Amino acid sequence: MWAFFLLINYTMDSTMIIIAAIVGLAIGFAIAKFLEKGKASKTIINAKKDAERILKDANAEGESIKKEKILQAKEKFLELKAEHEKVINSKDRKINEAEKRTRDKESQVSSELAKNKNMNSQLDNKLKDVEQKKELFEKRHEELDKMHKSQIQQLEVISGLSADDAKNQLVESLKETAKSDAMAYIQSTVEESKLTAQQEARKIIINTIQRIGTEEAVENCVSVFNIESDDVKGRIIGREGRNIRALEAATGVEIIVDDTPEAIILSCFDSVRREVARLSLHKLVTDGRIHPARIEEIVKKTEKQIEAEIVEIGKRTVIDLGIHGLHPELIRAVGRMKYRSSYGQNLLQHSREVAKLCGVMAAELGLNPKIAKRAGLLHDIGKVPNTENEVETPHAILGMQWAEKFGEKEEVCNAIGAHHDEIEMKTLIAPIVQVCDAISGARPGARRQVLDSYIQRLKDLEEVAFGFSGVQKAYAIQAGRELRVIVESEKVNDDRAAQLSFEISQKIQTDMTYPGQVKVTVIRETRAVNVAK
Template identity: 50%
Template sequence: MDIIYAVAALVIGVIGTYFVVGGKQKQAGAVQDESHKREAEKILAEAKLTAEKTVSEAKLKAEKTFNQFKEKQEAFKQEKIKESRAKFQRFKDEFKQEKADELVELKEKRQALKEEAASMKEERTGFNAERAEIAKQQKALVQEEQKLNERNKTLDQELALARKKQEELDTQHDRFTSELEKIAGLSQADAKARLLEEVKNKTANEALNLKRELLEEAKTDAAKDARKVVINTIQRMCAEMTIENTVSVFPLDNDNVKGQIIGREGRNIRAIESATGAELVVDDTPETIVISSFDPIRREIARLSLKRLVSDGRIHPARVEEVVNKVKKELKQQIQEIGQKTVVQLDIHGLPSELVRYVGRMRFRSSYGQNLLKHSIETAHLCATMAAEMGLNKKQIKLAKRAGLLHDIGKVAEEDTELSHALYGKALCEKLKENPIVVNAVGAHHDEIEMNNIISPIVQACDAISGARPGARREILDGYINRIKELETIAKKNQGVTSAFAMQAGRELRVIVEADKVSDQHADELSFKISQEIQESMQYPGQIKVMVIREKRAVAFAR
């Protein structure tokens, strides 16, 4: 290509020179033809030299390029030959390795087959030995079967003889029974019934004695530890001797305010009763108005509303409605704050806000004169203390405290229900997804459901401790009298009892029996029987001691 380019340049140079020279000749005229001719020849000679030089350089460059191409081609060829040899060697090595692996695998399979053949040979030998042993056993079984058949024949003969003897014995038994019935003057059925009755009476007495002995033994074993736990719990708990009662009497500064509260034709008092849901009793009692309502919250709303109305002096239906609505909102907030303060005080966490509100409502409820919230707080402290005395872990102690606070939550129900307060409290705790242990303790603290954990009896015991201690509650007179009468009635209905006296506020029952009809052993059984009847049929705080007194008096007169 370089040569072609050089030749083309030479031709173009010659042609150009020719046209240049021709043009100049035409312009200069004929006079200057000679001069221009010499100049053209000179230029042509230079062009030829240049062309020859260019051709020579192009040839040298072409030869150099061709040599470089040949060297590169040779190097590429050697490289490809080298790669092919390496690839061939690699394939050769892989083939040798595969053959070696196949040879090793074949040797292993051959060895495994040899071992398997040896094992099968050993198994065949063992199978032959077992077959010989089985044949030997079958022969022995055939001989044993023959012996058994002979023995069965002997047994059949002995059984026939025994049946014959049994028939003879039955005949003799019937004859002896008839003779005994004639001698005793009783039929077999009558004698059997009398014997069963005597055995039944004797067994009942023995069972009662055994039950009493077992209970006394169990009580003796557990008395020391239980007494220690209860005493330590009570000693570590400091509580008030008297508990405040829910206020139901509103005091007045003077009786003139009564007229303002009643209003013209009683419109003010009707407005108050309609807005609060409580009844106001205005009688001749000086400077006093009685607030009556079954709901302690309504009674408290009526008391606070009256207090504001009397202090303000403006008492009319519109003002009554305004004050009552305001008091309701404030009391609702106060109830929530009381509940929150209580759970913080007891270090109880995660209690639902609904249960917190119920805890606050307990502040305005009393049971036998004992404020319900203070009773619940006291029970919670007692439960935590008793759980710690019994060696329970921290989680169980916290659950015991939680259950003690919530055990009477059913007494502040916001709806009418036929359930007892324990079962309603259990249902409420289940609804709000409380811990199942706490739910069981709330529902079982009056034995209305079965206890399934250690916390439940702790709550029951602490509830009794808080309610039964001196000064904690006041009991209604009618209920107390009925309980005393029921104790005496249970004792008097037993045979041989002449009189019974309930003493020490119903904590002790003394039973006087006739010495001629009741023996010393029967007196022990009678005291146990009466205690069981009281335990099964009555509800009472603490425990009742049953004492049976049997006295024999001999009286004579000297005349």
Template identity: 45%
Template structure:
């Protein structure tokens, strides 16, 4: 019994041990493996669900693509249908247009055929007319030959002599006809332009008023006392010699009470010397070193005055953006005169006149004013350079880059070249107006007499002139012609020829009027 109990107990203990071992093996080995299997199964399920989802999305996109493809095919078919309809309509339009052109061409061909038939008929008519004309020409030539032979027999002239007579007569008739037409054209132009020209010029002159300045070649400087003359002369004349050497003037110390005279043809040097002398007199220290210092200071002040004068002139004329070099040249014109007229004042006056006339005519007034102000710029250098003031002025303006319109107006303001622009004509007119108005200019009595005699001699040199008189201070030449040699038509041509020759052979400020007078007197006595 105990044996069975022991065996049973051992069996139970073995079973318990085996169960513990199995439990331990199950917990240690089988449970993790089960977990891994569950995880793998879960991943497989997830992957399967992803695949299913991707499959569904792919199927949806496929269906969507198929729908879009169907829509695109439908749109393409509709577009193709519309394009086909458009091409068919265009084809029908082109066909109708071609049919219209075909009908027009057929009509044009019919017209051309009719025109050709008409031309052929006319050619035939012309041929007949040409044959008739040739026959008439031959008949006329025969008559002309017989008439010429008869004339030669009657007049006893050779063909060359008769030709010369006929040519002379034709030339005379042509001259008369040309003179008549020139007279008629000039009269018509005068009638049309006189009223407007008077209005424009009168308006410009009324709006412009400047002073008249007369310059000389000497300047008088007042002294505070007679003692100052000796100090100016200096010991053995060293002060006056130094002063004259540095300034380039002649200093005249004579018996004039409390005054000395500065003489020089160059107004700038004369003005510089005047400034220097006044500075020396005010300072009281007069010796060679001080004279040299004061003269240099006067030159610098003179340069500033020249630049200031140019700036003021440009501002007064309404011209801007002038280079400093041109402003200095303009300022030098303040000390230059022409027939007693100050050239800078004259230039400003010309700029005003040209600008106002340009405004009246609605043309470029800026170019007119600029050219009017700069038209005599060459006179600032004509004492130092070769050539006329026009040539010098053109070179200076080109060097400073002035516009070609301004340069052309400057070149044409004395009529040396033909004006090509309205502004150039206005500058020429303004220059003549400024120079010819009463009191603007003066000249020596001898030169004045020589100019009048030259004008009279030019007028009397033409054939048919009986007498010639210069009146109105040389502004008008009145020519009395012989009525039996010059008719009314030839009088106009004679006036033009005299004016042209005066303009070519003489120099004069302003303009000269030429008046030709033809008078016929019939006298009879009653007895």
């Protein structure tokens, strides 16, 4: 029971507590709402104040921006206005200038029109004068005709002859006089023609020979080096022409770079030099590195290659002809025949022909064909230039001396020396070589004698230069119209170089015979070479 009352009491206390708590919560909520409402009203008031302040600041800033923009707009307007005024002023100035030019042209045209009008009036006056003079001339001509007819009639009456009869008599007398004068003129012309005919004929023949000789010389002294494009020409010439000068100095060949498409002309009377220059150019163009040092290196290598090729050609020739035991120097000379012409005929081809002909004829006559072939191959060996020196000796005698020097048999030496009757023939091989030489050279078109004298003249030009001290190299170029002399800088100074050029030109003028003129160019070059290691 007591427990029940306690439970009830406890239950009532809990309810009261809950009620009190709820009442407290309600009162707190009401107080909170009241306080929140007061705080919200304060916040709203503060927000309104802030909003008014922000609006005020925004209005002030907007006014300032508006004023600034208005000022910028005014400045831009003034700037555009100034530019517009400038454009307008420029256009006005151009219009004024155009109007001025138009006025000037109008005044000029008006002045020209006035001049033309004046000239037309003058022309009309002159035409009137001409018409008047023409009428006066016609009247005078009619009067002269009347007077002439009256005079003729009077003369006919006085002479008792008509005008036709007098004309016929005058013509007959003039015929006789003209015939006599014509005969005298013809006789004097014939006599003068007889005196000058031989001289004129010589002139015609000499001119013809010179023309043909020039064509043949160009044909035999010029090689054409073909290139892929004309751009290579500039690389071959080099900066300020240094590459082409180095190539000409190293080879002694004149290199002509002109407008000929995809071709460069090499000009030199020595075919060995031309071949060296051609092969050197081919190597340089293929390699692509073209400069003076490289050019000298390639030229030296090419010269060695040509020398080896000459020896190979000589060996192949003697093997083809079945000749054995020939001295190496003679084999080398035979190889050099490929680059030598005899009166325009290739010397190696000519010597091979003579050797074969000699072998055939010797076999028919019952002689030793091998000896005959040997003599036929070596009969023009004296025409091959000696690397040591060249003397004024006939090529037959020089060839015989070479053959004796290098151990050839006596009958071979005699045949070589006697094939132009310089010495007496002692064996039957000698006339066979002479006949076969004539057969090989007598074919139509086989030889051109002008070329040999032309090449000899070029060699003589170079020999004249080598006769002076200090001369290192000498090259005859431009078909003998120029002699280019390279001197040693250590032995010849600049003053001596100028004097040397004069002395060489004077010696050429006194000792040689040549067409046209020869320009002597002396080149003195100083080089400083060091090696960086």
